[in-house]
Amino acid sequence: MKKIKITPSKLSGEITIPPSKSMAHRAIICASLSSESSTISNIDFSEDIIATIDGMRALGADIKIEESTLYISGKNLLDNSAQIKEIKNIFCNESGSTLRFLVPISLINENRVRFTGKGNLGKRPLTPFYNIFDKQGIKYIYSDGVMDLMIDGKICSGEFELEGNISSQFISGLLFMLPLLKGNSKITITSPLESKGYIDLTLQMINLFGVSITNNNYQSFEIVGGQSYRGCNYVVEGDFSQAAFFLVAGAIGNDVVCKGLNINSLQRDKMALEFLQRIGAEIQINGSNISVTKNKLEAIVMDGSECPDIMPVMAVVAALCKGTSMMINAGRLRIKECDRLMAITKELGTLGANITELSDGLKIIGVDSFAGNTTVHSHKDHRIAMSIAIAATACNTPIILEEPDCVSKSYPSFWEDYKEMGGIIEVIDSE
Incomplete structure (x- = not known):
């Protein structure tokens, strides 16, 4: 797939998170x-x-x-x-x-x-x-x-x-x-x-x-x-860096239960739960099942030094919080599959977020929703593509995502799982 059209829809259901x-x-x-x-x-x-x-x-x-x-x-x-x-x-x-x-x-x-x-x-x-x-x-x-x-x-x-x-x-x-x-x-x-x-x-x-x-x-x-x-x-236990996409989805209004997670895991990407709790989302833990529910979302400061991989999707929820969120100590995001600070600023900004790129982080002023009705690019980066997919659920109108297949780097079944939970995707340009 070279391009897909994502129509805003509510994700709902249970998903078994891929192994770490x-x-x-x-x-x-x-x-x-x-x-x-x-x-x-x-x-x-x-x-x-x-x-x-x-x-x-x-x-x-x-x-x-x-x-x-x-x-x-x-x-x-x-x-x-x-x-x-x-x-x-x-x-x-x-x-x-x-x-x-x-x-x-x-x-x-x-x-x-x-x-x-x-x-x-x-x-x-x-x-x-x-x-x-x-x-x-x-x-x-x-x-x-x-x-x-x-x-x-x-x-x-x-x-x-x-x-x-x-x-x-x-x-x-x-x-x-x-x-x-x-x-x-x-x-x-x-x-x-x-x-x-x-x-x-x-x-x-x-x-x-x-x-x-x-x-x-x-x-x-x-x-x-x-x-x-x-x-x-x-x-191999469930992957909190992949779960973060669906945990954030819950925080912005979707209804997803993430299965197969070890709440006692040493994975630092488990910090997604801490960030979401501080933002104000409600978290429910039932054994290896975890879900997040939207509540009044307030801006926070997020330190990305220990969990850089979840920062792109955390920027999605921060963009929908009331107030000004700061992402700090995240300079290493510039040397990933792409410059993720640049990419998430550009693409979320295109969707309607109020986001400013800093030398080692982001400044994000919350908005009520994303506008949509535009074309965004994955930068051939799996975490940018999946973050945009979650952001699309909070858009007012459909968006076009270029080069979505990059998710195969870490999560080959992401689009299938996304559709299984009610995501609406249409391929508009095949390879």
């Missing part, structure tokens, strides 16, 4: 780093998850797929007796997680690996890894602005220094692989660490698979070498 992409990445990686067999179930085959599966296979993991379940063994990946042969090619698509997790993992043993990708992936920084490569004498060649990185060598245990305000993915990538090296290692964080929640998810998964890492209040991490990952049977 963040948790699935981590489970697949940990299972692939174990010589024992693991079973990972409740997998949603988004483009990002496919990239990680294919990447771990390229590195030697045996991964079999049966419906939504993966059967994984990393015995061959861990075998360092084989001589280096052909270059291993890993296509990351547009997945920053796949790229930044697998770069250090690919160097557990002596290897020659080429990482490629598409879209804006080549614009997302990799400097922290280049600094490690330079220090350890690992050969690498990369192209500016294009995802094409060739690396040749092996990472050794030791002391690592990383900034904490670029991306937690660099830290997670090292945390996955350093326990498997012979010597002990230490990662020191040289600036305040953002996205601590993603580090929590990494440490939780690593621990589940039998590996121990000491977290010194997120200022440093001590890793004993020579550890082994155990096999594990793991069911």
Whole structure:
């Protein structure tokens, strides 16, 4: 689909939230780093998850797929007796997680690996890894602005220094692989660490698979070498970053029950519930089912440093709150699949929101509703597309959305689920 027409309608019903992409990445990686067999179930085959599966296979993991379940063994990946042969090619698509997790993992043993990708992936920084490569004498060649990185060598245990305000993915990538090296290692964080929640998810998964890492209040991490990952049977929990779209839908007047969520989850995107509660929406929790009901919505300040992925859709509800909302500490949204601060300002503004782009956030003055009757663009970004779909339910007239298929990056069935709950979509320009 190149363009779809979305006619405003009320979403109503129950939806089983897709499994967490963040948790699935981590489970697949940990299972692939174990010589024992693991079973990972409740997998949603988004483009990002496919990239990680294919990447771990390229590195030697045996991964079999049966419906939504993966059967994984990393015995061959861990075998360092084989001589280096052909270059291993890993296509990351547009997945920053796949790229930044697998770069250090690919160097557990002596290897020659080429990482490629598409879209804006080549614009997302990799400097922290280049600094490690330079220090350890690992050969690498990369192209500016294009995802094409060739690396040749092996990472050794030791002391690592990383900034904490670029991306937690660099830290997670090292945390996955350093326990498997012979010597002990230490990662020191040289600036305040953002996205601590993603580090929590990494440490939780690593621990589940039998590996121990000491977290010194997120200022440093001590890793004993020579550890082994155990096999594990793991069911991926529901994704709060995807649930956020339908939780916000409830807050702006729709009637949706989100099923399959773990209210005790460590996912920081669960902060969507905190934001919505502070805004004034009513939240109902019944076991693994969560729903949000519209109430008098008041403007708040939202800090995006720990949960950047939910900020675009939180801007949708903020645009319909009474008063002036501020989104702060959200500068990392500029280096996602698109510049999300720019994109959400432009597209919500086109719909009729009163929104101003700031250097690291947004200023949003509430309006009663969105006008609609216009064309908006997804910027080929899944979270922008889905945020616009939720905003469309509060429009006065239909809208046209360009390039909606980008949702396949994280939520392939989004449009089907949207229609199942009463969303009205018409394809007006097919591929």
